[in-house]
Amino acid sequence: MAISSGCSKVRSALVMLAVAALTVVGAVTVVAKTTTAEAAAGILAAGVEDDGADCPVPNAPQTSNSRLPDPFRKIDGTRISSKSDWRCRRAEIRELAERTVYGQKPAKPATVSGTVSSSSITVNVSDQGRSASFSASVQLPSGTGPFPAVVVVGGFGADTATIRSAGVAVINYDPLAVGREGTPRNNKQGAFYSIYGASSSTGILMAWAWGVSRIIDVIEQSGGNIIKADAMGVTGCSRYGKGAFTIGVFDQRIALTMPVESGSGGVGAFRAIAGESGAQPLSSAYSEQPWLGDAFSSFTGSPNTLPIDTHQMVGMIAPRGLFIMDNPSIDWLGARSGSVAALGGAEVYKALGAGDNITYWSDVQDGTHCAVRPEWRTPMQQFLQKFLLKTGNAAGTMRISSRKAGNLAEWRDWQTPTLADGPTTPPTNPPTTPPTTGPTTPPTTPPTTRPPTTPPAGGACSATVSINQWTGGFVATVRVTAGSAPVSGWTVSVTLPSGATISNAWNTNRSGNTGAVQFTNVSFNGNIAAGQSTEFGFQSSGTGAGMAPTCAAR
Structure with a gap:
């Protein structure tokens, strides 16, 4: 069986103008506003949501593989050989992830408008004859702006006190306004589904990601007097950690992604989750909420047939900053599988010369779900300085708890290539096929709050x-x-x-x-x-x- 083609976006040649050069000393950098030092470090985000939007993506045959798929092997069977090749290889992984795991993320809507103030951001979207609006609150740090900012999904993620004390603003984003939980798959609700239909096969993690992309659109349009659009981060914990991970994967304008305890449907490798004792099963993650795309239902019992796995999504964030925080004390969170995915994705970072831009940290003492942990404070401060404030250059690290340590050697049958530096070659045949809708996959982390088993009486x-x-x-x-x-x-x-x-x-x-x-x-x-x-x-x-x-x- 072949996984049908059809690019997730209308591919635009304008993207090529924004990413005219990808290769710098030892790393791939896709940026809009870049200083020489920042480019050499390879630490900035792209100036566009999807810099590989013009890359053609062919059909992919469905095969079975118990090991993590080779992130460097293209759909046609050849392996990439230069850093410039990664841009279109990344586009292949993105397309496959949309088709099989998350569902389609539509391109930027026809109209996006809104306002940015020192206390709030409003977003108004119109597309396909339909409109929707939502907003987010803003908390600025002390000092004089404009400020970099971290979007906190659901108001619940990495330590916001540490973020603000570093001189970074906090944007509290209500994802439920964009993709509501507690709805059936055939009647999804929220701003995303008001535009793209309640029966859309896109899961709400991708809807949440779409919402943050629209917030960034508004920040870009605002002129950057309050918040810097080119210095954006995202964080979230538990199911909001799944959301933060998805947001960072699918918008290359996010400079720093910080998922916390995201569990199944988050960072944890699908193939490893299936065999990790006590981890939330994929079938449970899929059915708990419509977090993941509808198409993932075909893979909950057979993850080995997935053409991708989450280590490749980790790699999609490269060379941008990634700080994965995990908890080895709760089996349900599948931290061993999280370490497998992080180790596999770190190989992409290394191949791109950006190995210092990823941290995975599960070596913590406090086992409370979503706790603020002292072990994470210093590495987070360092990455905030490096990727958002652009004043530091601390190296990332892998601090994996011995209680939940994955062994990458058991999960791969491929080796990391040495990628040559070289210019980016534009694809010769951008696809013209209109976008198709793909599936999504639910997270497996236990929710922080559960609704009452019996709804209250009417009017109450x-x-x-x-x-x-x-x-x-x-x-x-x-x-x-x-x-x-x-x-x-x-x-x-x-x-x-x-x-x-x-x-x-x-x-x-x-x-x-x-x-x-x-x-x-x-x-x-x-x-x-x-x-x-x-x-x-x-x-x-x-x-x-x-x-x-x-x-x-x-």
């Missing part, structure tokens, strides 16, 4: 909270669920434990920081359909044990 709402506690503080994620009738606004009341003080909140307005606090919806998450949910969160000092939120519809 309910709230549940999950806590990620560390020494001296915690993050709370609160899920608000409508009853049998929709709500057009909500208020959640929470009494904080003694000594707890809120320092940060996202996707909500709040009445105070201590004691009895009321949280109310913001403009984009007040309307909740019957039986559906939205989430907000906050960070606090102290302990979060014993909180019992209540919800009132407005």
Whole structure:
């Protein structure tokens, strides 16, 4: 059986003008605004969302291989020999990933507009005769901008205090406004599906990635007076870590990708997940939420027939910055498979002369899911400086826990080539086939919050909270669920434990920081359909044990 062709985007010759030269000293760099030092280090993002959009991608025969596919072998069976060859090889991997794992990511819509302020970003999109809007909140660091920024998926990822103290802004992105969880595959909801159809076979991880790409479009159009479009990062934990990984893979304008504990459907190699004891099975990851594309259903029981695996998606981020944070204490997260994928993807980084641009770190003591860990603080600061602030050049590292250590030698039957430097050769026959829709794959990480098993009564709402506690503080994620009738606004009341003080909140307005606090919806998450949910969160000092939120519809 052949996997059908059809490029995921309308290939544009204009892309070639943006990437006229790829080869620099020891690394491949695809950039728009580049200084000599930055180019030599190979650390910047591309100036376009997909720099290989003009590369033709042929049909791929479906075969079975229990080892990780060779990232350097093209669909026609030949292996790449120069660094310039990677651009179109990467385009092949991207296309295969869309067809079999994630689903199609449409090209930039016909119209994208919006605003950027010191507190928010608004996005308005029109395409194919349909329109949708969403927004994100902004938290600037101290100092004078414009600032680099990290998109925090779901407001929940790497330590935002460390990010802001480094002089980097935080963009709190509500992915559920773009691709809602808790929906059936044939009736997906959110801004993405308002435009591309509720029955789209694209999974919500790719929808989330599309949403961040539109945020970057708006930042680019804003003139960069507040946020720098060429110094963007992304992070997220658990299922939001799956989202952060997908976002970094599929938009080359992301300079630094930082997924945390992403589990099955995230960084973890599909082939390895299938055999890792205690890891969330691929079938479970696919069915838990429509995170992955519909087409992945064909591979949940036979990952060996996938033409790609996640080590190649790791390689798709090269030579840009990648900091993968993993947790060996929770079997469900499949950290051994995560290390396998990281080690395999690191071979692409090495071949491109960018081996210093990737870090994988699972050697941690605190086993709490999505905890803020001291072991990650210094390497994160170094990568923020290197890829976003462009003031450092620290080398990445592999710190793999002995409890969940993968052995790449067991998973590959290929060797990493020595790629020659050389000019990029434009493809001679850009495809003209209109885009087709591909599949997606669900994440396997346990969600941070689960909805109530019984929806609240009509006209009412309910709230549940999950806590990620560390020494001296915690993050709370609160899920608000409508009853049998929709709500057009909500208020959640929470009494904080003694000594707890809120320092940060996202996707909500709040009445105070201590004691009895009321949280109310913001403009984009007040309307909740019957039986559906939205989430907000906050960070606090102290302990979060014993909180019992209540919800009132407005």
